Amino acid sequence: MRGFGWGRSLRHVRLQWVLAVSAIAAAVALPVVLISVGGGVSAHELADLQNAGYQIVVSAGGSHGISGAHALAQRIARIGSVTVASPILSVAIDAFNSTSPTAPVSPVLAEGVVPGQFTPTLGPTESGLFPSPLPLGDPTDLVHYDNGTYRGPATYDVLVSTPLAAAKGIRVGQQIVLSPSTNRSLGVAYNVTGSFGVPPSILGPTGAFAVLLPLSDLQVMTGYGPANASSVFDAADTIEVAVAGPVSDNPSALTHVRDEIQSLVPLYGVTSLLQEAQQLESASAVLTGFYLALSSVGLSVGLIFLALVLLRRVETDRRSIAVRRALGLPARTIAAGILTEGAVIAALGALVGTLAGYVVVESLARWATSTVQEAASLAVWEPFTLGAIVAGVVGLSALAGGVATRAALRVEITEALR
Amino acid sequence: MNDGVRPPLIELSRASRTYGARTADEVRALRDVDLAIQPGEFLSVEGPSGCGKTTLLNLLGLLDSPTSGEVRWDHRPVGSLSDRDRSRLRLTGVGFIFQRFYLLPTLTARENVELPMRPLRVPRTERLRRASGLLAEVGLEGRERAFPHQLSGGEEQRVAVARALANRPGVLLADEPTGELDTGNTRAILDLLVRVRADRDATLILVTHNPEVSNRARRHLTMRDGAVVRDVGET
Ligand SMILES: Nc1ncnc2c1ncn2[C@@H]1O[C@H](COP(=O)(O)OP(=O)(O)OP(=O)(O)O)[C@@H](O)[C@H]1O
Ligand SMILES: [Mg+2]
Numbered sequence: 001m002r003g004f005g006w007g008r009s010l011r012h013v014r015l016q017w018v019l020a021v022s023a024i025a026a027a028v029a030l031p032v033v034l035i036s037v038g039g040g041v042s043a044h045e046l047a048d049l050q051n052a053g054y055q056i057v058v059s060a061g062g063s064h065g066i067s068g069a070h071a072l073a074q075r076i077a078r079i080g081s082v083t084v085a086s087p088i089l090s091v092a093i094d095a096f097n098s099t100s101p102t103a104p105v106s107p108v109l110a111e112g113v114v115p116g117q118f119t120p121t122l123g124p125t126e127s128g129l130f131p132s133p134l135p136l137g138d139p140t141d142l143v144h145y146d147n148g149t150y151r152g153p154a155t156y157d158v159l160v161s162t163p164l165a166a167a168k169g170i171r172v173g174q175q176i177v178l179s180p181s182t183n184r185s186l187g188v189a190y191n192v193t194g195s196f197g198v199p200p201s202i203l204g205p206t207g208a209f210a211v212l213l214p215l216s217d218l219q220v221m222t223g224y225g226p227a228n229a230s231s232v233f234d235a236a237d238t239i240e241v242a243v244a245g246p247v248s249d250n251p252s253a254l255t256h257v258r259d260e261i262q263s264l265v266p267l268y269g270v271t272s273l274l275q276e277a278q279q280l281e282s283a284s285a286v287l288t289g290f291y292l293a294l295s296s297v298g299l300s301v302g303l304i305f306l307a308l309v310l311l312r313r314v315e316t317d318r319r320s321i322a323v324r325r326a327l328g329l330p331a332r333t334i335a336a337g338i339l340t341e342g343a344v345i346a347a348l349g350a351l352v353g354t355l356a357g358y359v360v361v362e363s364l365a366r367w368a369t370s371t372v373q374e375a376a377s378l379a380v381w382e383p384f385t386l387g388a389i390v391a392g393v394v395g396l397s398a399l400a401g402g403v404a405t406r407a408a409l410r411v412e413i414t415e416a417l418r
Numbered sequence: 419m420n421d422g423v424r425p426p427l428i429e430l431s432r433a434s435r436t437y438g439a440r441t442a443d444e445v446r447a448l449r450d451v452d453l454a455i456q457p458g459e460f461l462s463v464e465g466p467s468g469c470g471k472t473t474l475l476n477l478l479g480l481l482d483s484p485t486s487g488e489v490r491w492d493h494r495p496v497g498s499l500s501d502r503d504r505s506r507l508r509l510t511g512v513g514f515i516f517q518r519f520y521l522l523p524t525l526t527a528r529e530n531v532e533l534p535m536r537p538l539r540v541p542r543t544e545r546l547r548r549a550s551g552l553l554a555e556v557g558l559e560g561r562e563r564a565f566p567h568q569l570s571g572g573e574e575q576r577v578a579v580a581r582a583l584a585n586r587p588g589v590l591l592a593d594e595p596t597g598e599l600d601t602g603n604t605r606a607i608l609d610l611l612v613r614v615r616a617d618r619d620a621t622l623i624l625v626t627h628n629p630e631v632s633n634r635a636r637r638h639l640t641m642r643d644g645a646v647v648r649d650v651g652e653t
Contacts, residue, residue, distance in 0.1 A: 323520045326481055327534050327581075328509025330502070414482045417520060 013313065017345060020309040024349025025356055027302030028393060031295035032357030035288060035385060040378035042284035049277045051123040054086070054240035055248045056258050060268045069215070069236035070145055072265065073117065076239060079260050081247045086117035087236035089215055091222050096177040096184050097168070105182055106168060109210045112218030112236075114141040121240045129197035134159065136193065136214050145216040148234065154220070158190040159212040165195050167209070178211065180222045188221065299393065302349070303400050310342055310404035314411075321408050322416030331409050338408055339401035346397030350390040425493070426454035427589070427621060428478055433487035434644075435473050447473040449644040450487065455623070457588070460615060462632035463625045465641035471625045472517055472593055474641070478623060479512050479591045480504045509534060513582030517593035517625075519574045521566040527553060527577045528562035534584045552580035555610055557603065571598040579607055583614060590615065592624040596631055608634060 058076070060066045069087035076085040089112040097103035116139040119132050137155030138144055146152035158178065160170050170176060172192050179187030190213065198208050219235060241261065247253040254272050262270040314321065324334060364376035435448040447470045455461065455478070463471050476482040477489050480496060489496040491507065499507070508514070521530045531549040540548070553562055556576035566574055575598045582590060590611060596604040608631055615622040626632050637651035 319520070320522050320524075323522060324533070325505070326508065326514060326516075326520070328505045328507070328512070328537075329533070330505055330509075330537055333537060414476050417481075417516065417518075 012316070016309045016312060020306050020345045021349045021352060023305040024302045024346055024393060025353035027295070027298040028350045028353025028389060029357040029360065030298050031291055031389060032354050032386065033360055034291040034295065035389075036357065036379040036381055037361060037375055038284065038287055038291060039382070039385075040380040041375050042280060042287070043380055044378045046277055046280055046284075048123075049273045049280065051125055052121075052240075052273060053123045053127070054084070054121040054242045055254060055274065056241040056243065056261060056270060056272050058239040058241065058261060058265060058268050058270050059237065066236045066239065066265075066268060067233045069234050069239065070114075070141070070148065071234070073114065073236075073239050075264060076241055076261055077117075079257065081244045081253070081257055082241055082261075083244055084117050084120045084240075084242040086114060086121045086240045086242075087215060088113055088118070088238050088240065089218055089236045091180075091218060093211075093218075093222065094179050094182050094187075095164075095168075095211065096179065096187060098175040098177050098189050101184065105184070106164070106209060108164060108178075110178070110218055111210060111212050112215035113212060114215050115139050118212075121242050130212075131159070131194045131196065134194075134212070136212070138214050138216075141214045141216050144214060145234075150216060150220055154217050155214060156188065156190045156217065157193045157213065159194045159196050160192055161198050161208060161210040162195050163198055163208040164210065165192075178213075178221060190217075299396070303396055306342060306345060306349075306397060307400035307403045309345070310338060310400055311407055313341070314338070314404050314408045317408075318411055318416045321411050322413045325411070326413050326417065334408055335401075335405040338405045339398060342397040342401030342404070343394050346394045346400075347390065350393040354386055354390065424456050426490075427457045427492065428455045429453070429490040429493075430477065430484075431488050431490075433477060433484040433489055435470075435477065435482065436485045439485060447644050448477070448484070451644075451646055453639075453646060453649075455621060457621055458615070458619045459621050459623075459637060460612070460635045461621075461623045461637045461639060462635035463623065463639045463641060464627065464632055469641045470644040471641060473644075475514075475591050475593055475623070475625060479514050479589075480508050481514070509537060510585055511588050513585070513587035513590045515575075515578050515582045515590070515592040515595045517597070519566075519578040521574055521577055521581070523566050526563050526565055527558060527569065527580075530566070530577055531580045531584055534581065538585065548584065549580070552583055553577070556580050557606060572600070572603055575599060576603070576607065579610070586618065587620065588618070589621045590623070592622070594625050594627070596626065596628060601630075604628065604631065 058066065058072075066072065066087070069089070073085040073087045076082055091110050091112070092107055093110045094105045095108045096105055113134075115134040115136040119127070119130065119134060122130060133139060135157065136159065137157045143152045144150060144154045158176065160176070164170065170192055172194060174192050175189045176192060177184060177187040177189050196212060198210065215236070219233070241257075242248075243254065243257055247257060251274055254274055258270050258272045321334060325331075358381065361376050361379045364372055365379070366373075368376060430451050430453040432450045432452060433448060434446065434450055437445040437447055451474065463474065465471055473482070477484055480491070483489070483497060491499075496504070521527075522533065525533065528546070528549045531552055532545045535545045535548065550562060553559065556579050558573060558576055558580070561569065561573065564573075566577070569577065575595065579592075579595055582592070592611065595611070596607055599607060611622055611624070612634060614620060622635075624631065624635070632638060635651070638648070639646050640648035
């Protein structure tokens, strides 16, 4: 008994503890990262959908697939409970400095909109980024469009995004030349009448260099609605449709409106954002389940490791266990000791793992490359979910503790005390 | 002190204990031992090394079961008791002083003595008081906080004696309790055990090689090759 080597055994135990805690921590860090980042990204996209100022989108395949956009938007707007229908055309064009012909060209994303329809379809986060009303001269875009002829006078007003304005030194009151191609001579000079902020867009085209101009001006410039043509495409990519408040929250009423629009345009896609949100939510639930399944592999390994460490402790403590049994200490005291030790290791591991997951995500948010960084910065830390993970791991540690307890209670007293 | 009509407290009938049965190193440590021990007896067990003294004590103290034959405690066959019942009996009824002491190395002397009181929910202050009192009785006043590796062999042995007395057991089984002690301490420990036995009418069974110790006992067993070859004195 003397020189039982308890100093040495303590060092051993400490090392085993550190290893077991690390194994559990590694197993816990993975789901913590996956769930918090995954949950953050889908929550953000969901919020984007729910905060949009419109609830239904009409879209068509191919480039600028919707024709007769002005007329179609007006017909949709006449449907009961539709408040606004806003056609939008997005085209990549080129911008030139109006005074210095040798200055380099900048590719920009041009958005053609009907100004008076566009503003009401902005969500609360976006609407602060745009001047209201949009200073684009022709609020309904019907002065220039003039019954589908493009015969009215164009305003040649444009709004530029603040990043573009800052990068190119463009100020309100100046002019810029916009051209459908890198050939400056095909371009037209536009008056810069204002600027707009760029929403923090995640995991999508950033559109930081963007301009906003009347739909008909962009259509004429890009040839989708040639000036003075008798038959024109009047093209748009999408028509965003906003409905009256009570309908927007009511899935069946919203579906009814969607069906009505669909019957107007049987060949185009008509989706309600509520549907999309529901799809996104179920997709994110599937993903979370998948993350947990993936993590369960790591967690199993961690728990097996914990069981091995506890078994090893039972092995080295065989004599002490036998002495306690010989003195008549009840089996449950011995079980409680082992289970507590397992639970403490598991709890420590789970806490360290949660902390490690947090540190990993925070460092990604700070130092990773752009997309990863953006995703990481969206991570949400839900105390309930994290608590559930920690509690689950501590609960599962009882399995490892149970295995070791079984071994401990099978120690033959007289064998161990030889 | 016995009137002869008291029923035996512990009874062995044709009890054998074989280690490693049906293997190359099979050892028949006890062979068909018949033995009846009355409550309050004071019994010494002698015999050469390896003759089965510790094995016998293990059976008497419910640490082990015979491979054949029967052990009865209070007329109940030990084989019919659950593991839980046997633990309980050991905890409350038996004080075991192991040949190699077996103190828990991570506990202090006092914690070792307190250990058997814990499952009985003895209040903390009472536990401390009783443990310190017992340590004082075995001459270890002031060494309460020492760990076993900080104690001499004789001191460890005395802590083991104190621990065996912690729950005031009715049966004391001592496997060479004075093996590591000098004459003075041997006498002191022996006096303590004898006094405890007399005070509580406890049963005291001790294994010893020391004639001074065995002379104090009333009944003397001698063992050889796993069998009781001599059984003299009053029962
Ligand atoms: N667990 C065991 N496995 C195998 N053989 C054992 C075991 N325990 C004891 N023995 C053997 O049984 C015999 C009796 O052992 P025991 O410990 O009872 O002797 P003892 O009389 O107490 O000896 P000592 O005076 O040296 O303590 C010995 O031959 C011993 O080697
Ligand atoms: Mg022995």
